[in-house]
Amino acid sequence: MKKPQFRRWCRSPFVRVLRRECQRMISRRIYAVSCIILPLFTLFFMATIFGNGQMEELPVGVVDDDFTPASRGLVRQVEAVPTLRVTSHYANEAEARADVRRKRIYGYLCIPSGFEAKVNDGKPVSLTFYYHYALLSVGSEIRAAFQSLLKQASAFPLAEQAQALGIPSADVQTFLLPVRDQVHPLVNPDMDYSVYLTPPFFYVLLQVLLLLVTTYALGSERKFHTASAWLAAANGRIGVAVVAKLLPYTVIFLIVSVLANWVYFAGLHIPCQANGWMLLGLTCLFLLATQAFAVTLYALFPVLGLVISVVSMMGSLGATLCGVTFPVNHMYAPVYHASFLFPVRHFVVALQQMLYAGEGGWGSFGWSEFLTTGTWKSVVWLLGFLLLPCVCLPRMKQLIRRGQYESWE
Incomplete structure (x- = not known):
């Protein structure tokens, strides 16, 4: 670019x-x-909040009426x-139930009186567990942990009797459990909570910040009479004024988003x-759609205090x-149809498809999956949000030229 042209561009x-x-x-x-x-x-809060991603040592109690x-x-x-940690032993169920309601424990196991005698006599006995x-x-x-434990415990007395009669343990296992299940969790084999909660929750919180920052940047101009x-x-061109004003925030939040994607998916x-x-394209489109949504809300509620309250509610x-x-x-x-009015809803739907829909690991989600999984619909919705300011910018220009700042208090 020649110097005269560069200077003209700078002005x-x-x-x-x-x-x-x-x-x-x-x-x-x-x-x-x-x-x-x-x-x-x-x-970094969302990167560390779930710890190792699994719930361990959840406090539970025991009501042992048998003492054998x-x-x-x-x-x-x-x-x-590993999931459970026995923190309390209770004399009766009323005390245990009271602690469950106070959330001192999240569940308890009740062992009835005569448990050992009935087991030795081959009589049926019930073990009851309660959980919050x-x-x-x-x-x-807690339910899954108790069910797995009691399933094994229920077969133990019969297995002991069979082994006492000389039956091989392998035959006993086949007799007690003729049908065995094989569990293969797809996408998230470690049952890690952070896999499906961390990226969406980060962008949910990020969109709240972006809505607030965008509306404050616009509303402060009228608030402080600038x-x-x-x-x-x-030069009186409201489109240029809005785009140039919001561009620094777009760049900053995009850099943070790229860093977040690197931390979550690579780190x-x-x-x-x-x-x-x-992933970068979807993230950039989401940020632009969120800013366009904020511009629209500000044009509808052009008082800084009011629009801050509105965008906080919309973000939540x-x-x-x-x-x-x-x-x-x-x-x-009605709630389902109302969800289409929020950019973050379409972004999360598209993000989840990109995270889970492929089958070959990183980069396996291509254009064919983009079309067959319906991700393109979410992208079209996000593109539609970019058109909203075109309707609202003339009203914003009129408010600026009017020069009067209304108070909503």
């Missing part, structure tokens, strides 16, 4: 607005906190399960079937409706 409205916004970002600490510190904190060697042996088997199922993930882990200077720097080895360029709703913890398809029909 263009786009560069003037861009330079002006960079100066504003440097002069105020709130931008460093919201654009760098908080996103990085979110990145057989019941104590069963308690020792419970203590040997208001906490779904914890309750599911909107006219902002529009004048763009933590979370499975990802898409290649890096496809988006976290609920993105389908990370509960399938959106099974939500109440």
